[in-house]
Every structure is written in structure tokens, then in C-alpha cells.
Amino acid sequence: MVPAAPRLVLGLLVLSLCCEACKKVTFRVPSELEADTLVGRVDLKECLPSAEFISSTDGNFKILEDGSVYTTSTLSLSAERKNFTILLNDIQEHVQKKIHVSLVKEEKKTQAERTRHARDTVLKRTKRRWGPIPSVMIENSLGPFPLQIQQVQSDTAQNYTIYYSASGPGIDQDPKGLFYIERETGNIFATRAVDREQYPSFQIICFATTPDGYSPEVPLVHTIRIEDDNDNAPYFTQDLFEFSVPENSKPGIIVGKVTAEDKDEPYTLHTALKYRIVSQNPPIPPVFSLHGDTGVISVASPQLDREVESGYLLLIEARDMAGQPFGLCTTGTVTVRIEDTNDNAPSFRQTQYEVRVEENRVNVEILRIAVVDLDEPRSPASRAVFEIIRGNDDRSFEITTDRNTNEGVLCVVKGLDYETAKQRVLVIAVNNEAPYMLAPHSQQVSQSTSSVTVYVIDVDEGPVFKPCLLRIDVKECEDIGTSIGRYVAEDPETGNSEGICYRIAPGQCNWISIDEKSGEVRTIRVLDRDVAEMRQGQCNITVLAIDRNGKTGTGTIQVVIQPGNKNYPRILKTDYVMCRDRKPICLTAQDGDASPYSTPFVYRITDRNLASSWKITRHNDNSVYLSPKGDIPFGIYDIPVSVTDNGGKVGETHVKVNYCDCMTPTECSGNTRELREGSVTLGIWAILAMILGSLLLLLILITICGCCGTGVMHRHVTDDCANHNLIISNTEAPGEEVMDHNIIPLQTTTDQGGYGIKTGDQQTFESVKGRGHTLESVKGGGHQTLGSVKEGGGQTMMDTCRYSYSEWHNFTHPRLGEKVHLCRQDEEQKHSEDYLLSYHYEGKGSLAGSVGCCSDQHEEEALDFLDQLEPKFRTLAEACVKR
Known part of the structure; x- marks a missing residue:
């Protein structure tokens, strides 16, 4: 009865409480208090009538709902006064109130008090008969009232004058006044009958006190149980139960389950229910069974036929007391709908039909066919599906279903030809959307069919091209007027082409023509695949055929132009x-x-x-x-x-x-x-260019000679040589001696009539040029020149320094190649840094490319000339490469 401390703390946290102190209470108690000793009683409702949580700030004391204060353990008051607080909380109203309690130790005792203390010393927490078994009261008892139902008695009544009282539901709480207890005897009486379904039991608190208010007993919680009486009949959970089951279902198939409830005490005969079918409508034959304990309805007969009975109404009963005749009962209603299955095959109302239709008519309805089906209307089991199973190989006919009337609608989708067939016989079959299910104890039925005879009515038709699309392959660039084919039409009635004339429909490509009488097709333009009118080398031309009556037929010529040899390579x-x-x-x-x-x-x-x-x-x-x-x-x-x-x-x-x-x-x-x-x-312009070039060369040579004075004559390179850059090579020592009969030593002289001599590090070039002579390289003390080869008597042949590109190239490239090769690698075969950095531009560009030691660009082109050296220069190159 005492709320737990955590629950109290939680209540204090969630409330914004307004704390107020009520009247202070003082109790005089002995210095020694046993556990479960009544200290006194506090009027809690005077302080807070709606207290939900009652607690004490001192754990040595507990507070009951009636305000009784008891010790929880043996307590000795060492001080004159002991204080604690009773806390009252109303969670809903957010109110907390306090009652301050003071315990004052008794110093002087009266004779009665000493006697009581002596008795308390004798009665040291011995077992007492202060807990009778729970009381039982029959529900709906007829009295007479007041009706004694129990007596409570304390063992302390042997030593004290004990007065009994009680509180709780049925006494001072709702339903108030239902019970009361006699003060002197402890007899508990009921004042009226009780409904168990409303109040299954009561828990009251009984008190035993002396005339002076002392409580030698802990309050007793006493239970009054109301014994059930079978005063409630069972009732069904639904007013109407609705189920469905397919027709032709086998026995044992579950249809549904009914449930009923009883308000009486569970797990007793008062709530033990039994079910049964009271009646069935229509009554014959019985087709359902009801399980008495579970309320499950199942099929009992295989004779469920929707076409005979579409539904059943069942009256069912639920009775308590396990179905005994004296039990209470109730009835309910169950409807069972029989679902349709396709156990009835559709059939035609007529097995033969005749109909007429004009030839060449398209998308026209010619017949409606009705069927009979006993299954549920507008369901998949009755909706008809028609099929033409014979006589429609060319797909000229089509049959569909009218959803509103469930009729088959027969239409012509391709024009019929009277000349080909004057009548057509169709065989039509019918089925349902749902698959057919054979009913029990019935025989398989064959598919229903009906035949339709279609008579074709002859009408006057226009000519017909055969084929309707004629492909003509034509070679590209055929001559104009070439006959490329013939396209004729026939009269369907006569089967010949007499009296038919042909024309090309307006707006066609004007490339071909057709003979009006014979239908011969000829070209009127040169056919070309590459013109804009052609689509992938072909075009379609519509041709008209007109008979004597003005009837017109159309056909198409597809001209396909085959590739021709119109272009020369x-x-x-x-x-x-x-x-x-x-x-x-x-x-x-x-x-x-x-x-x-x-x-x-x-x-x-x-x-x-x-x-x-x-x-x-x-x-x-x-x-x-x-x-x-x-x-x-x-x-x-x-x-x-x-x-x-x-x-x-x-x-x-x-x-x-x-x-x-x-x-x-x-x-x-x-x-x-x-x-x-x-x-x-030589052309005129070539001769003129040579003359102008010679004059320009002569002018340059005169200018150079004037600049050189009377000293040593330096040969300069002509414009042909100006494409190269001269490299200043400061040779400080003679090279290795090369002994070869093709190498002529340099003639050294100091007179002014000598050619090709220059001291110091300056390089000069000389050459003797003539038919049958070659240029040779002469190597001398640090000087390199273009030497001359002596003719006949050994005289030196001098030229006017007209060196061609090939002569200049053959002289310079071996040396430059050698220089590049030598300076390109160091002792460890690695690229070295350039040290020939002085370049002089003397022309419009160098065809030899870069001659830097570490320049890799165009390296292969610069060395290709080594593969085309003449024999003597090849020997010279090999000698110069030697180290």
C-alpha cells in the first residue's frame, strides 16, 4: 500500500508542484518501538483529499492510505524528539503538500500506560490469527440482507478491548455502503446483491484498535470475491456472418467460422459454448456442417450448384454450459453465397447461318451470332470468346464479342473477290474467358460450333495490276528511250487487258514513260543514282489503269537503279x-x-x-x-x-x-x-632565270674580290651554297695522318699566285671543277681546303668558284658528320654539351638542319647522304671516321 520511493521521485520530477504545509501532528511514543507498531493516525484528506502518492521522508516509518503511521523496523528514540514529514502528491493537479510529524518520547507514564507497555513487552511480535481466508459472496444473491459474509478477529482481543473498523471499495469508496463491519464482533455484512461482471472482487482494509486509539495489529487487507452466477447468455460477435464458396466444392472445404462470447467468468461452464445449425434455407438437401466447439462451417455435400441455388441462409445457435439444455443460448444468422465456376459450356442458338456481301467491301459487319450460357451473366464463366476455326485461311474475316450482348460480331476485313470465289463457308467455335471445369458426376461436352455460308455478290470492278508492285532493275546511265519492262492490268470480270489504257499519275518523277496501250515502260531521262529524288538508288512511281467504263485501278512501279560504270578512274x-x-x-x-x-x-x-x-x-x-x-x-x-x-x-x-x-x-x-x-x-623562263642568276653571281664575286684586296684570295661560296651555316672550327693541332692514294696533300705556298693558302686558324676553300673530275679533301697543318685535281700534265685547274649544291654538300657533310659524331659522345658514350656555339647565317636557310653536338632533330635526314657517297669520298669518310 506504500508507494515505492522511485515512483515518488518520478512524480516529483514531472510535476511543477506547489508545496504547502498542513497542520502539524505530534505523537507521544515510548522510547522503544517495535517494527510494525502503530504510531498514530493522521487525517490525510483534511490536508489533501486527492492524494495519489503518499510517502515519508524517514524510511523508518510507513504511511497507509487511511493515514496510519507504522514503524518499519525496531526503533529506539535516543533524543527527546524525532521529526519527519509526510509528503502528499496530486500528479494531475500538480500539487504537493506536507504534514510535519513529531515523535515525543514519553517521560512519565500513567498506570494504564505502564500496563499497556507491560502487555506490549509480553506480546513481542508473536504469530497472531489476524488473516482469515478470502470471503466469498454469491453474485446476485437474494439475501436476506444484511447478509453476513465473514468475521475478522484479532488475537490481541484476549488482552485488549478491541474495536474493529474497515475502509476501502464497497465501504467508504464506490460502491459505498455495500459492506460494513461490526465494531465489537468484526462481522462483515453485505447490504445488497452484487453483479460480478461489474465488481468481480473487493479489497478492504480492516483495523483493530483499543478504545484509546492504540493499534496492536497491522491493518489487514481482506479480499471479498464475488462468485459467478450464470446470469449472462452468450452473444455472437456479428449480427450477420457472410461467407462464399465455389460451386461444386468437395465435402470438407471450409466455408467460414462463427464466434460467440459470454460475459460470465471465463474457463467455467458458464462460458463453455457449443454451436449448432438450427435451420437451413432452402432446407433440402443439407449441404453444410458446423463444428460444435470451434464454430467452423464446412461443406457437407458435393451438390453445391449455383445454377440450382445461388445462396443459402443458416440459423445457428450458441449455448453455454457446454450445450446442456439448461444452459443459456442465443442465435445468429449466416449467409453463404455460391460462387460461379465455368461448369456450363456455351452453345450457339443456331448451328447454321447464311449471309451475303458485295465483293471488295472492307471493314463491314455481316452477321451477329448469339450464344446460350447458364453460368453467371457478365462473368468470365459466361463471357463468350469466338474463333473462326475453318474457312479463313486468307484472314479475310474477323469475329469479335459484343460485351453488352455477348454476341459474336462477324466482319469482312479484306475485300472478297467474286471472280476468285463466289461463296465462302466458315466454321465458328465458341468458348468462355474462364477455362471450362467439369462438374462432379457429369459428362464432358463437346465444343459448340456453327457454320456460316457467305455469298459474294459480283460488282463491276476497276482493272487490277498483277502484281500490284512491280520492281524493275535498271542499270545506271542507260540510254534515253531504253525499254526497261512492261506493266499491265487485267479486268477482273473478263480476265484480260483489252480496252485498258495506262497513265502515270501526276506528280511522279519524270524519268520513265508508259505506253498508253501496251504498258511498255521506257526511260525518258538518263537515270542517275546520285540525284536528290533517289532514295538509296530507287523511286516508286504510281501507274493508273482505266477500263472502258472509266473504272480505275492503281499499281506501283519500283525503279531500282543498279550501279553503273559512269566514272573513269x-x-x-x-x-x-x-x-x-x-x-x-x-x-x-x-x-x-x-x-x-x-x-x-x-x-x-x-x-x-x-x-x-x-x-x-x-x-x-x-x-x-x-x-x-x-x-x-x-x-x-x-x-x-x-x-x-x-x-x-x-x-x-x-x-x-x-x-x-x-x-x-x-x-x-x-x-x-x-x-x-x-x-x-630548257624553257624560255628557265634560260632567263639562269642568265639573271649568273649576272647576280658575277656581281657578288666582284664585290667579294674587291673586299679581299691584294692579299690571299679567299674563295666564297655562291648562292647555291648559301643554304648552309659555316661553323668556325678552331683546330689547334694537326690530325692523324691518313695514308690513302685518293688523298692529295695540301700544296703550301706563300706567294701571291698560290691558291688556297692561309695561315692561322682561318679556313679557305678551293676547287677545280671539270668534266670527269671529283672533289677531294686535303688535310694540312690545321687548314682544310677544297683542293683541285691535276689534269693531264699535273697542272692545277682553277674555276671561278662556281660550286653547285651537290659539290658543296659533298664537301661539307662528311666533315660536319664527323664533327657531330665526335662531339656527340664523351668517353663514357654520353651526350656532351655543345661547345660550337658560333653560327653565321649566310643564306636563306640550312637544309642540313642543326649541327649542334647534342641536337637530335632531323638527325637521320642529315646523315642519309653517307649512303650515296661516291667511291673516293666514301674512302675519305671511312678514313676520317677512324680514331
């Missing part, structure tokens, strides 16, 4: 430069035609003289290599080359090849020498 690039390495030239031709009139191409040189010195080598289907057969002079060659495609069409192209004394083709882009048929010829 031609070589794409015609200008080439060939250097002295005579690398073959790749010629590639192009043909606008498609296969098979394009590749492979056949190349041929049409000029016999040039064919003897030039040859063609096959590369692939559309390209070849052009190269000279042997040694030929430098110059420009105009070579006529014919190309024949796979269709035999020939195209001729003149290929101009500039065979030039060069290392790269860019060096000969301005060369004007031209050779035709093996002889050298």
Missing part, C-alpha cells in the same frame, strides 16, 4: 619530286563508281619511250609504285599513265616527276630543268 596527285635515292612514288587512283565498277585498278604507262625507262609495281587494288628502271638523267618527266577500272573504263592522267639531284624533295621545289623523252630542253 583518275590519279589524285600528279606532281612528285624524286631525289637521287630514287624512292618509288605511290600513285593512287579514285573512281566515283561503286563495286563492281571500281577497284581493282590496272595501271599502264602509255608512252613507249617512257615505259622503257620507268616501271609500275602493284601495291594494292587501287595504288601502285612508280620508279625508274635504271640510271636516268635528272630532270622533269611527264609520264602518261592510264588507269582501267574493273568495268573496263579507262582514264589517263599525266604524272609529272621531277627527278632531282637532292636529298629531300623540298630542295628541288624550284628546279626548272625539264627532260622529255630522254633529251634535255
